[in-house]
Structure formats: C-alpha cells, structure tokens
Amino acid sequence: MTTIVEARNLRKVYMLGKVPVEALRGVNLKVEEGEFLSVLGPSGSGKSTLLNLIGALDKPTEGKIFIEGVDVSTLNDGQLADLRRRIGFVFQFFNLIPRFTARQNVELPMAIAGLGKEERRKRAEELLKVVGLADRMNHKPAELSGGEQQRVAIARALANNPRFLLMDEPTGNIDSKNAMEIIQLVKRLNQEKGITIIMVTHDQRLASEANRTVHMLDGLIVDETVNKP
C-alpha cells in the first residue's frame, strides 16, 4: 500500500486577537491509499485544523505534510491550487453556490480545471446518478433537502477524480436518517471505487463506520482504533 498523506509533527498556532491558540501540538499521521479514515474528537480538538492542512487550504506553523510524497510547504499559491484540484472537499455546510443548479455546481470544479462544456455536462450527470440525484439535476440548492445538498457536494468533490476525499463533519447538518444514508454512500464509494476518504466527525457512531479511527484531543492524536467491518 502507498502512503497518500503523511503528517509529521504538525503544529498550528492561531492568533485569536492577541492570544495565541495552539490548535495542533505535534500531530503525526499516515493515510494509506484506499483507506477510509475517521478523525474523531470533540469540538476544539483540532480535527478541522488538521483537515484544512491536509487539504492545502492552510499552512502549518511547524512540521511538514506530504501529499503523495510531495512536501506541501514547498509549493507556491498556483501549485497549491493545482494540488487542491486533486483533492475533493466536502464541508459541513455543503458550500454549494446558491445560484447554480445541482449540475452546474458539480460542473464548477471541472470548469475551473478547464474542461470543455460537453465533457463537463456528461460527467456531472454521471456523478449525480452515482449519488442518487439523477432526477434533481436542475434544482438549485435551496430546492434540495440537506441530505440532497450534501450528495451534490459529494458529487462535486468527485468531479476531478480526486486522489482522496476530505470530509468535514459531512453529516453535521443533516438529520440522522439522511446522515446514515450519506455514510452508506461514502462507504460504497470507498469500497466499490477504492476512493481514499478522510472524514472528521465528533459522532462516535459515524466514526466507527470507517476502517480506522484516530482520536484527537487538545491538538494531539491520543488514540487509534481499527474498526471491524
């Protein structure tokens, strides 16, 4: 198995006004290709910060992150943007563009990557079928339920064939029934399509759906469990 993400002694200090806040205090983590990893911890434990660093949205104060063996800290803004195109993000609040339809939202990352109209459209439709929204393609986010919106977000995250998906509390804003469905979808993507998934959650039940769970507390990984299928 190849290591797809590696974090070495990550530290991140935020300035909250004039007070420095240590969000990460030396995190070491390896994620293998094809894995479904959950990061579990209470709010303020630094799990979202870790996710942002892995997703190249932010830079660590100390330590290094390697994505497919490349040290992220050596990349400039343009290279970071290129890297992000190979990472699929799914956010707690969906973060869809409200004025676009489901299909247009899924097309967006492909448009950013410079794909042609026809190709985009075809792939967006395929992906929306995969997440079970074949009949909701031309609906805008406001016309979709929370669960449906998150499915659109997952389809969007898959648009550019990412190396891995990063999910930040993907079910945090969805009722439990829909949350379970989302998790089943994510599991299916992992098992059937072999997509590497890193999911942050504070929900023990959801975390246990992953192959492996790392437990975070106060900016450190304090425990690790391998879940039985």
Place this chain on the structure above:
Amino acid sequence: MKITDIFSYAFSAIKLRKLRAGLTTLGVVIGIAAIVALLSITQGLQVAIATQLQKGFATDTLIVTARSESGFKLLVNDTRTIEEIDGENVTVSLAVILRTGYIKSGGRTSRVSIVGVNFTAYKEIYSSTFSAEEGDIPQNPENNAVVVGKRVSDPWGNGTLFCRTGDNVEIIWTNTTARPLKNETFTGSVVAVLKEVGGFSLGGPSDTSIYIPITQAQTFFGTEECEMIIVRLKNADKATIESTAKAIREAFGGQVTVTSSTAILNVISSVFSTIELFLAGIAAISLLVAGIGIMNIMIVSMMERTREIGILKALGMKNRQVLLIFLSEAAIIGLLGAVIGVGAGWGIAQVTVRIFRGGGSFGGGMRQTNQASLANGITISPVLTPTVLFGAIAFGLIVSLLFGLYPAWRASKLKPVEALRYE
C-alpha cells in the same frame, strides 16, 4: 478555466444583483453619455462653423489690411502693386471700401454695411456666396447699381420684403470728417438680391450688407483709401500662402497685416480643440465618479462573496482566475454602460440641438424670426466620429477595469481557510 467560463461565471454573479449592478452601470452610462453628447455637439458646431467660414472665407485668399497703429492707409490702386509683386501666384486682387450707413426704401430705414467692391472680381473670389437669388449681378454695373444681402431684402424672414430687385433705394452715409457732419445720399437701383449666406462671413459676402461698385464708393465716400485688399492665390498650398504673404508684407514696408483664411481657420479649429478637451475633461469627472461607484460595489460584492471565493479556491481556483472573474464583472458593467452611454449621449446631442433650434438660438431654419440671434442660419448636426465612438467605449472600459482592479486584487488574495470560515 476557459475565458468564456470566466465571463459566464462573472455574468451569473452580476445577474444575482441586478438592481445594484444596474445602478452602477447607470453611473457609467451618465459619464459616457455626457462625454459623447458634449463632444458630438462641439464637433457638430465646429463643422457648421468651418463650413460657414469656408463659404464666406475662401481658403485660397489673403486679406491685406493696414496696421492700425501706424496710420498707414491702403489705397484702392494698391491692388496693382500687389499684382506686380507676385503676379505668378496672385490671380485676382480686389480693394474693399467699407462704411456703415443706412438704406431707405418706402419710408423705412435700415442700418447696413455698405461695401464698395469690383463686382466681377468679388464674384470671382466668392463665387458661391456672391451669387444672386433674384436679379443679376452685372459685369459692368451702372454707378447706381446696388446688390443687397438676403437679410436686407427680407429682414424678418417671413416674406415681408424691405426691398426687392428693381426698387429704387436711397443710400445714406454720414460723413464724420466734414464739419458740421453731413449726410451724403444717392439713389441706387437694386439689381440683385444675394442668396442667403448664413451666419458668419469674414471678408466674404454677408446677409446684412449692401454692395456698390468700387468706383461709385470712391466718389460717394470721397476717398482713394480702402479698408482691405482681398488677394486670391492660384492655390491654397501652405508654401504659396506663406511666400506671397511675406512678399506683400515686405513690399509695404511691414505696414500691413496679411491674414490668410487658412490661418484663421486653423486658429478657430485649435480654439475648438481646446474647448472640446475642456468639456471632455468635465465629462470625464462624472465618469471618475462612476468608477468610484464601480469600486464601491465591487468591494461590497467581494465581501459578500468571501465565502464563495473560499469555495472556489478550495475547488482549485487560482488567484489569477479569481482576479479575472472580478475584473470581468467590472468589464461587463463598464462595457455595457459605455455602449448604452454612447447611444444615450448621441440621443441627448440630437435632442439638445433640436431644442436649441426650436428656441431659435442657433437659428436652424430659414424661417426663424428671431433676428437678434447671434448666428442666424447656422444648423448644427451633432457629429459622432469613430474616434469619439470607440474612444468613449474604450475609456469606459478602462475606467471600470482600473477601479475594479483593487477589489479584484483583494478578492484574489483572500486566504482560503479564512474565506471559508467567513459568515
């Protein structure tokens, strides 16, 4: 990201805020419309005046006058001197005697300029304007022959004539050198009425003058002196104009001023260029205000869309692409505003010209009754040159882009994590 995708993305963002974008566009429309309206009216005025001047002021002529401060006087037969100086380039030269006097017909008196000229030579120089509408301008006029300008014959422009061809009129001139002052009169016969000349006439025929043969003028005014000599050259080349003018000045020992029509036209056109620049400058200020409006709306839009920018960056959009999206929004507003502005400005120019015409200030029609108007008979048509058209559009676009640059730059520099966290 393809450029068409960037534009359609920018367009979708503008569409979302129609009212706000519309008002910002309106700012650009007003700025551009002001520039276009002012410039097209000024240029129209310039064209109208230049046309008038060229009619009444042939470009291949020189006007020789005595320098007022020297006390030197030009004589009627100085025309011969001028012809001898530069016979090669001078085709005609003509002495003009000018007095202000009165013409009396049927009990009514009207104040006019009395111009003594050689009819044949005058007609040769000003063939298009010294031309009869009624009657004939005789080659060898009787001493009492009088040619009258259009406004002398038809002062109110309504067909109520002051005098017409065939009428006997009394010409009155007050001799101010005699003591006591003495009114000289003679009875003339109107042989022709000129066609309407139009507003301006420098040197050439005018609508408010009457013309008598030069020999008659010499006798009537009791003088051998003349006010000016009009010299016609064989062509209007700059070199010809300059060399002949120089030769004439030298022949009269520097006591005369030689004015070329072309030089006057050039001065007038440079005056107009200055006026144009000034007006365009004023109008440009309103465009500047519009530019600040664009900057304002773009900054607001950038703040409102901070989260959206964060999403775009998380999806792999580069800073440059974010910059381009925001610049495109400014460009769309600027271009739309500029195009509408050019149309609106053109419309405003047309309406303005018509309003003035209706009021008689510029005296569009022949039939207007306001005799006091400054330039009766001038019709202005706004002129929209390609330079103004494309210049205005380009200017609107450039101003929009310049003012859009800062907000776009700020948007492009947003940090993804902070942008995503923005509520």
